[in-house]
Amino acid sequence: MRMAQQTEFTEALLDYVRQVSLRDDEILADLRRETAALPMGRAMQIMPEEGQLLALLVRLTAASLAVVEVGTFTGYSTLCMARALPTGGRLFTVDISARWPMIAVPYWERAGVADRIDVRIGAAREVLADLETELGPGTVDLVFIDADKAGYPDYYEAALRLVRRGGLVVLDNTVFFGRVVDEEHQDRDTATIRELNVSLLADDRVDLAMLSFADGLTLAVKR
Secondary structure (H helix, E strand, O other): OOOOOOOOOHHHHHHHHHHHHOOOHHHHHHHHHHHHOOHHHHHHHOOOOHHHHHHHHHHHOOOEEEEEOOOOOOOOHHHHHHOOOOOOOOOEEEEEHHHHHHHHHHHHHHHHOHEEEEEEEHHHHHHHHHHHHHOOOEEEEHHHOOOOOOHHHHHHHHHHEEEEEEEEEEEOOOHHHHHHHHOOOOOOOHHHHHHHHHHOOOOOEEEEEEEOOOEEEEEEOOO
């Protein structure tokens, strides 16, 4: 018997999946539209089903202490995850510029979650080090990494220090537009993602799954 392999998701099939599974609303849709109108906004915006998955992962980890996000952009993933937090939960989101998170604030306020979100502006390595000092190691439930690719190895190591045992690190763009299998792409970002993927496979500090979903999504649970 021939085993089922990866199904090719045509636009029609992707539309079907969204029709039967995507729980969207006006706030999320409005933020996506505003983001799509920005330069590179459509390319940098996560898919709506990825946002929904992130919210589900926050709930599955029973996040009650803190969630950390590296790379805010216009705050769509921030919004999805903040909505999944219980009362008293905190989401610390890090971006190099205040320009993009400012776009998100009215949407966070409309959704009633602005009080759960703490925006930290600065270089991610420095902010993550500050958060480790402030919160303490092993005190975070989930870290989502979606920022500059050259920084991923450092962000991953910082995330492992921050998360508790059983906590989850989520890395976006781990197939990087398919460039990881194209030897013509030898730029720093692509090379970094390739090397990180190999190192994650050998990392016995975590349980690992790499999903062939969106632009590649890797889940690492701290042992």
